[in-house]
Amino acid sequence: MFDRPSESRSEPSAPRPTGPRTSGDLVSELLLGMRLFGVDYRRIALVPPFGIGFGTVENRAQFHFVARGPVVLRTADGTLHTLGSGDAVLLPRGGPHELLSAPDQASRDISSFATETLCKSVGVIRACPEGCEPGSGMLIFSGCMEFDLGGMHPLVALMPEVMLVGTLLDRHPEILPMLEAMAREACDERAGFAAILARLADVVSASIVRGWVECGCGDAKGWIEALRDPRLGRVIAAMHRDPGRDWTVAELAAEMGASRSVFAERFLAVTGLTPLRYVADLRMRLAAQWIGRDRMPIEAAAHRLGYGSQAAFSRAFKRVIGRSPGAVRAAPAGADGQTFEL
Numbered sequence: 001m002f003d004r005p006s007e008s009r010s011e012p013s014a015p016r017p018t019g020p021r022t023s024g025d026l027v028s029e030l031l032l033g034m035r036l037f038g039v040d041y042r043r044i045a046l047v048p049p050f051g052i053g054f055g056t057v058e059n060r061a062q063f064h065f066v067a068r069g070p071v072v073l074r075t076a077d078g079t080l081h082t083l084g085s086g087d088a089v090l091l092p093r094g095g096p097h098e099l100l101s102a103p104d105q106a107s108r109d110i111s112s113f114a115t116e117t118l119c120k121s122v123g124v125i126r127a128c129p130e131g132c133e134p135g136s137g138m139l140i141f142s143g144c145m146e147f148d149l150g151g152m153h154p155l156v157a158l159m160p161e162v163m164l165v166g167t168l169l170d171r172h173p174e175i176l177p178m179l180e181a182m183a184r185e186a187c188d189e190r191a192g193f194a195a196i197l198a199r200l201a202d203v204v205s206a207s208i209v210r211g212w213v214e215c216g217c218g219d220a221k222g223w224i225e226a227l228r229d230p231r232l233g234r235v236i237a238a239m240h241r242d243p244g245r246d247w248t249v250a251e252l253a254a255e256m257g258a259s260r261s262v263f264a265e266r267f268l269a270v271t272g273l274t275p276l277r278y279v280a281d282l283r284m285r286l287a288a289q290w291i292g293r294d295r296m297p298i299e300a301a302a303h304r305l306g307y308g309s310q311a312a313f314s315r316a317f318k319r320v321i322g323r324s325p326g327a328v329r330a331a332p333a334g335a336d337g338q339t340f341e342l
Contacts, residue, residue: 035148036061036147036148036202036205036206037147037148037293038143038144038145038198038201038202039060039145040121040123041121041123041142041194041197041201042110042115042122042124042125042140042141042142042143043122043123043124043140043141043194043197044099044124044125044127044139044140044141044142045124045125045126045127045137045138045139046101046125046127046137046138046140047138048101048137049102049105050100050101050105050127050138051100051101051105051108052098052099052100052107052110052113053096053097053107053108053109053110054094054097054098054099054109054142055109056094056096057144059146059147060094060144060145060146060147061090061091061092061093061094061144061145061146061147062090062091062094062095062097062143062145063088063089063091063143063144063145063204063205064083064089064099064140064142064143065179065186065201066083066084066085066087066088066138066139066140067085067139067141067183068085068138068139068187069084069085069087070082070083070085070138071083071099071100071138072101072102072103072105073089073097073099073100073162074097074098074103075096075161075162076095076096076097079162080103081162081164085183086179086180086183087165088164088165088182088204088208089162089163089164090163090165090205090208090209091161091163092147092156092160092163093156093157093161099142113127118194119195121198122197139186141182141186141197143201143202143205145202145205147205148289148293155217158217158224159209160212163208163212165204165208168207168208168211168212168215171214171215172211172214175204175208175211178200178207179204181196182197182200182201182204185197226267226270226271232256232267234255234256235252235255235256235263236278238252239279239282240282243282243283243286243305244305244306245306247276247279249263249264249275249276252267252275280316280320281320283306284316284317284320284321285320285321286305287302287313287317287325288321288328290304291325291328292328292331298310298326298329301313313325314326
């Protein structure tokens with residue numbers, strides 16, 4: 001697990017910059033809460049012609065690495081992406097898509113393929129006719145991941161549908177050795193290769209997200225526009241640093257250095273939410289993570305977020321999340337695989 005909280009570091013912390021914060025600084029600060037939970041992986045060996053369909057799994061991202069290609073990725077709107085050997089792609093919102101041996105190939109759902117269990121959370125699909133040579137055909141390693149940005153949930157909606165690792169390699173060459181390691185592990189099948197592949201898949205996925213952020217978040221607008229506004233970005237960063245504070249519109253406007261009316265109008269225009277609704281949603285998304293995944297007691301989560309009454313907390317939680325805190329806590333923990341924190 002990557003875990004880099006400042007209090008755990010033995011070396012002295014670098015001094016915080018005293019000048020104006022850039023949008024990249026603010027996004028990087030908020031990205032410290034990013035987590036990827038790999039929950040289901042498959043090593044897929046296929047000989048053409050083939051087509052595999054992937055459906056939508058709520059709140060899950062999908063990752064594919066092509067150890068031997070080429071493979072065609074077709075999204076729901078018919079857009080085609082050719083993935084060569086060594087290519088990786090992250091679909092941060094998942095969504096229906098297909099991996100094909102040719103652009104016009106029909107597909108069938110991945111659940112219809114016979115799957116052998118290799119180890120916990122990793123399965124193997126082999127669809128090769130008898131007599132085919134070992135090492136022939138296409139080889140893919142796929143991962144279904146729970147993608148959690150904590151309070152930065154709005155950022156997921158602004159990400160591209162398809163995030164190709166190839167677009168980042170020029171600026172982030174450090175990703176290439178990880179892709180090369182994935183290719184070796186997928187092809188050689190040495191002892192423990194499945195667990196190593198799963199870890200590498202999560203790290204590469206996190207690197208793709210971080211690279212997109214560091215490259216300016218593409219053409220993303222709305223919430224990113226708020227972070228690019230230095231004054232409004234300061235407000236959002238303050239909310240995320242102290243979500244349990246009993247924020248008022250006047251206090252938030254003071255963070256921005258504007259009147260309440262100007263601040264409230266600007267915040268709503270850019271984010272689509274009122275400031276207090278944004279704070280409420282942020283709190284409940286964090287609470288759902290703490291209660292459901294980190295197994296924090298409900299009373300402790302309520303107290304941490306500034307609620308003196310557990311009943312009031314439960315009402316707010318259900319209004320935002322759609323389920324009671326007790327129901328979220330009673331559900332199985334979402335992460336069956338490795339947990340990566342940046």
